[in-house]
Amino acid sequence: MRHPLSGVAAFLAISLSACAAPAASTPTPAAPAPASPTASVTTPATTATAPPAASETAAAPSAPSPIVLGADLPSSSSEKGFGEAEPREVDFGNHPTTILRNVVWDSWGGENATGTGEAIWVGPGQSTAEGSWEPTVIRAWGIGTCPQAPDRQAYTMIQWDFERVEEGEQPTPFDLCTGDSVIA
Numbered sequence: 001m002r003h004p005l006s007g008v009a010a011f012l013a014i015s016l017s018a019c020a021a022p023a024a025s026t027p028t029p030a031a032p033a034p035a036s037p038t039a040s041v042t043t044p045a046t047t048a049t050a051p052p053a054a055s056e057t058a059a060a061p062s063a064p065s066p067i068v069l070g071a072d073l074p075s076s077s078s079e080k081g082f083g084e085a086e087p088r089e090v091d092f093g094n095h096p097t098t099i100l101r102n103v104v105w106d107s108w109g110g111e112n113a114t115g116t117g118e119a120i121w122v123g124p125g126q127s128t129a130e131g132s133w134e135p136t137v138i139r140a141w142g143i144g145t146c147p148q149a150p151d152r153q154a155y156t157m158i159q160w161d162f163e164r165v166e167e168g169e170q171p172t173p174f175d176l177c178t179g180d181s182v183i184a
Contacts, residue, residue, distance in 0.1 A: 067109055068154045070176025071146035082176065083149060086113075090158070092179050096120050096128055097171065100138060100160060113140040113155055119171070121162050136160040146177035157182070 066085035073079045076094055081087030086105045092098035103117035115138045120131040140155035159173040173182045 065152060067113075067143060068149075068152055069113075069140060069158070070154050070156065071149035071152065073179040074148060075179055079179070083152070083154075090117075092174070094179070097122060097131065098174070098179075100136065101133070103138065111141065111143065114138065117160070119160055119162070121165055123165070134165060135163045137163055140176070148177070 068083050068085050069087055069090065070082045072082050073093065076092065078093035079091055080093070081090035081100075081103075086108050088101075088103050090100040090103065097120050100117045100119050103115050105113060105115035107114050117136055117138055118133045119136045120128070121134040121136075122128055122131040138158065138160045140158045142156040143153055144156045145152065146154055146156065154176065156176050157173050158176055160171055171181070174180065175182055
């Protein structure tokens with residue numbers, strides 16, 4: 001008497017041999033039916049490759065952090081643009097003539113960052129309140145780190161010059177780590 005699973009075993013053997021490596025020039029005969037009702041069907045072992053453990057994977061190199069403009073100023077809580085890459089506005093937070101707006105950077109990341117924007121120009125004999133927004137050329141330089149952000153590369157100096165004016169207040173360079181003007 002044949003075991004009821006003997007047909008299944010033959011079918012599995014044929015099916016699995018079809019999925020295995022390419023057949024030789026002659027077909028492989030089916031395996032004989034098991035002799036005992038408790039015999040099990042043997043199938044080829046499947047080899048699976050588990051993903052490597054986290055400790056085995058090499059960390060992908062991360063892109064270097066972008067150079068930023070200075071760092072948060074210790075003397076002001078209202079500054080803008082500090083600690084940012086290519087800020088559109090720079091505001092030292094303590095005087096209207098230390099605001100740059102509508103900034104467009106032409107270059108960033110090299111030895112010098114250059115751009116254009118607008119700043120308040122105060123003409124000869126005018127008060128700050130009489131100043132007007134004028135086009136300006138901006139340059140940041142001195143790549144280094146600020147004490148309050150030692151892990152970030154930053155431009156540490158900035159200066160802007162008005163394009164169309166020759167007299168009046170022309171800003172001196174500013175230290176982007178302290179917010180102080182630097183007398184050259």
